[in-house]
Amino acid sequence: MPARRAAAVLTATVLTAGPAVLLGAVPAHAAGGSGEGKAGAAVLRAGLNVELLNGAAKLPLNVSLNEVNAPKSAEEKTLSVTLDGVEGGKPVNVLAADVATARATVDKQKAEGYSNLVKARVHVPGLPLLSLIEVEQVTSKATCEVGKKPVAESNVLGSVTVLGKKTTLTAGGTTKVEVPGVGLVQLDLSQKATTDRTAAATALELNVSVDPLKAGVAKVDGRVKLAEANCETPAPAEDEQPPQSGEPEEPGTQPQGEDGNLAETGGSSATPYIAGGAAALIAAGGGAMLLARKRRAARSEG
Template identity: 55%
Template sequence: MNSNTFRTPVPCPRRSRRSRRIASIAAATALAAGPTALAGAVPAHATGGDGKASAVVLRAGLDVSLLNKSVNVPVRASLNEVNAPASAEKTALTVDVDGIDQGRPFSMVRAEAASAKATADRHKAEGRTHLTRAKVHLPGLPGLPLIELENVTSKAVCVAGGQPVAEADVVGSVTVLGKKVTLSAAGPTRVDVPGVGEVRLDLAKTHTTSRTAAASALELKVSVNPLKLNVAEVDGTVTLAGATCEAPTPPAKQPPEEQPQEQPKEQPKDETRPQAATKPQHLAETGGDSTTPYVAAGAVLLLALGGGALYVARRRA
């Protein structure tokens, strides 16, 4: 006969004691490990992040209208543009733009030397550029360089915890649209060529904040309208030798560990002890005191009595 009554299993005393013993051993092991076992889950020191840097020999942002303004072509070109955290360096000498000269590549920049380098790590971020003997052309004016220059450099350096530095320099002669110009750091230089257009040059622009720096050797704002020559219209900006950086985030400073304070040592108390009364020193040389004369007199008396008794005894004999 089947029964629907189920008995609750009775735990085995031996097994229960064994389970309690294992649990006790595990708890004792955890307590013995103490905070050292948990310390591995928490980083000992907070680390900072890598910095950032960039460098570019030339960057152009131009709007080009082809013949009779029937077609507008944006030109976004760059020469040797690099970015870091990872170290990068480029040394190309030319940059070509497609879709301008009836679908044929248009050579916008030619240089004897052109380099851009960017590096960044947890200690320093740095961008550098160098351009030597370069000619920059605009679409629609292949025979007349926008600018010819001898030597330009720029750098931006950002060190963790330090003041960022931005520098730019232009060395040698500069020719804009066929005209030699003298650049001034006091303000922009304007070059106007009748029948061609106008160019405004800003020399050696730098900017720094508490953690960033930026530098560009030359910035040209171009407004060329050679429609009288039946070529094209070009508006935009050309930047030469640009560099930027952002300082690495320094590691978070750990609060100084509290040193146990030393208890001030108790200064010995200035105890005034009573001085013993000074006894009068009599016969200090022989060690005698005030009873010595009486003892000596008694000895003499006994000696005299002894001598007298000896004399009487001899007479009687």
């Protein structure tokens, strides 16, 4: 093959095939495919251990009210929940409220959980006439929207009464309420957490330790949560992904992948070596052409 043609073939091969020729194929980095978001909510969630008098039995009681979960949107508005057979055979109305709403919604752009309690009263076994807690209104909301940072928020509005005592809650801390002969309640206000794709909020969380010694109940301990909400951001649809290999980028931009390689354009950290190899091959081809010319000139002079 003449030197000029050989140089042209080598150069064209390197410049069009790129990394696949010299280093093996290096795929561009791309975000994941499309997917549904998630959302959930509950107006009440309780996990209690009830110990009956004389050590007759220990009963684990787990109860939730208006617990909803999506991707399929859902809403519940039940106003009360009752437990049977734990207080001398009588039912215990664990929660009663004027408004008790839990909602979870998901679409392609946003997932959102929401819960709301108005004029709510919580009871535990052994305290038939005394509320564990009474609240005017508590709400929580978690919003996860594509392209935005997830948001968690909760509010406690109006007065809060714990074991018959009006209580001032401390934001970001724990409030303790103790009633002699009844028990101890520790309250945490507005628990919130977010990550890059998730959010969760709880308006009130109560750690309960009650020794009522009434109605056949010796001790109640456990945890009660009021107004929960959570969400997870939907994955972007494929037509909303960043440009992939072969698609034009904005002038002057070179997006970086997670491992430092050039992403979305088909390039990688090996690009300088590839370019150098191409330059070396071009130079070699040029040298071959120059040598051929010198030989032809020498033959002419001879």
